[in-house]
Amino acid sequence: MSWTRHLRPQLADLVAYDVPPADASFARMHANECAEPWPEHVMDAVAEAVRGVELGRYPDTSGRGLRALLGERLGCEASRIVLGNGSDEIISTLITTLSGGGGHLVIPTPTFVMYRHSASVVGMPVTEVPTTARFELDVDAMADALPGAALCFLARPNNPTGNLWDAATIAALAARFSETVFVIDEAYAAYAPDASMWSPTLPDNVVYMNTLSKVGGAALRLGYCVAAPALAAELDKVRHPYNISATTLCIAQTLLARFGDEQAAMLERSRAARDRLVALLSSLEEVTVYPSASNLVLARLHPPERAAALVAHLREHHVLIKDVSKTPALRGCVRASVGTSEELDRLEAGLASFSRST
Ligand SMILES: Cc1ncc(COP(=O)(O)O)c(C=O)c1O
Known part of the structure; x- marks a missing residue:
């Protein structure tokens, strides 16, 4: 033994x-x-800002300052925003939070590998739904897989295929399967201007997720999601306190507030x-x-x-x-x-x- x-x-x-x-x-x-x-001038400003970080002190437990800034940008309450150590952490936080009812995860395939990986770690069953030959969503097959699902991750644009799934199709699936939480992962949205599905009035079962990793901030490890208030509160119970370092909070706020x-x-x-x-x-x-x-x-x-x-x-x-x-x-x-x-x-x-x- x-x-x-x-x-x-x-x-x-x-x-x-x-x-x-x-x-x-x-x-x-x-x-x-x-x-x-x-x-160069941005890096100088970042270095100057980091000098002010108090290394002996904890950061804010939930990154309030940065959440307030993101909330202003997005036009939603900061209390709906949950920060993650990369969106990888948000993915596993969502999975842990929603693994209590025996529901499975539905993902189109091929897609980002960490959805499947993180679900497998906690034993959440995964149903992979093959996309069409041109990597479009197979809507009928998705609808067959979704009954009873706890979660469905949809990367828009998708990785590794690079294409953008139809927003109306996704909205219709989310409306039809209202007991499933649909996560719209817009990690690459900056490369498809005007195609975002973000709205401050997304339905309660739709979570919006994004990251700084693809827009010049991969080193920071900073992702975030916006969820309905009740779900955000549950995610916050699972999220580790102080999960975003003081240096990351400081640099992200400097970049977002001053160098857009x-x-x-x-x-x-x-x-x-x-x-x-x-x-x-x-x-x-x-x-x-x-x-x-x-x-x-x-x-x-x-x-x-x-x-x-x-x-x-x-x-x-x-x-x-x-x-x-x-x-x-x-x-x-x-x-x-x-x-x-x-x-x-x-x-x-x-x-x-x-x-x-x-
Ligand atoms: C679609 C998608 N979502 C999320 C992530 C994870 O990003 P992060 O660096 O924020 O953990 C990636 C990383 O490649 C990705 O391709």
């Missing part, structure tokens, strides 16, 4: 989420970050660079490049074995993209996120030599 007998049985089938470290000598186009750097214009310019450049990324991937032979409303682009290579070969080839050229080809619906697929123009230059060179070598 050893301590292992106390392990949750579900852990046996899970693999820890891990991404090997990659320094700035790599063109890092594998993690869907915003690659555009903040201007700089951030908007960074995102504008990223959206423009997406067109170049699409063009570069399209220049490969025997490739299908899927339309993207996000900062990531999915490409399917033919024959499928070329996906792993391309990823390995680019790595040799110090360019990182993600091999997603092991997911059955993504056979032959790679996912690349938008880089800086210098990173895209390196991708261009790497792709050119790949084409010559295959």
Whole structure:
């Protein structure tokens, strides 16, 4: 007998989420970050603000200052906003909070892997509903899977496919299955301007979720959700107190309150660079490049074995993209996120030599 007998049985089938470290000598186009750097004067202001953080003191238990700022931006009460250490933490907080009634999780597939992972950790059953060949929601199959579901996560735009599911379809599903909490995950919404489903008057069973990770703040680990007041209060019981560090709160408030214009310019450049990324991937032979409303682009290579070969080839050229080809619906697929123009230059060179070598 050893301590292992106390392990949750579900852990046996899970693999820890891990991404090997990659320094700035790599063109890092594998993690869907915003690659555009903040201007120097912003970094100076951030450094100055961080000097004021009292390292010996706890931060606010629930990030009141930042929640107030977000509430003003969103036009909703700050009490409805729950902050997370990345939206990853919000995902698991939602799952823990809503795992009491034996209900399952419904997710379209392929989608963001942490929904399934976090549910599996606590033993919440997961029903994965395959999307159509073009990665659209299969509405009838979703409707078949939803009765009795506790939760449904819908990433809009979706990762790793980059497409944007129809808002009216989602609203209709949420209206029909009112006992299920639908989470609209808009991690990539900044790359699909005007397509957001956010409204201060979302129905009670719809949670809006977002993160700073894709808009220049991945290092901060800051996600948030907006829920109906009663649900937000329950989430707050599960959330650890002080879950957002004082430095993160300080930097996020500085960036959001003072440097929105700089951030908007960074995102504008990223959206423009997406067109170049699409063009570069399209220049490969025997490739299908899927339309993207996000900062990531999915490409399917033919024959499928070329996906792993391309990823390995680019790595040799110090360019990182993600091999997603092991997911059955993504056979032959790679996912690349938008880089800086210098990173895209390196991708261009790497792709050119790949084409010559295959
Ligand atoms: C759709 C989606 N939601 C949430 C996340 C998690 O983001 P965070 O860095 O805020 O934990 C990701 C990360 O890649 C994502 O792709």
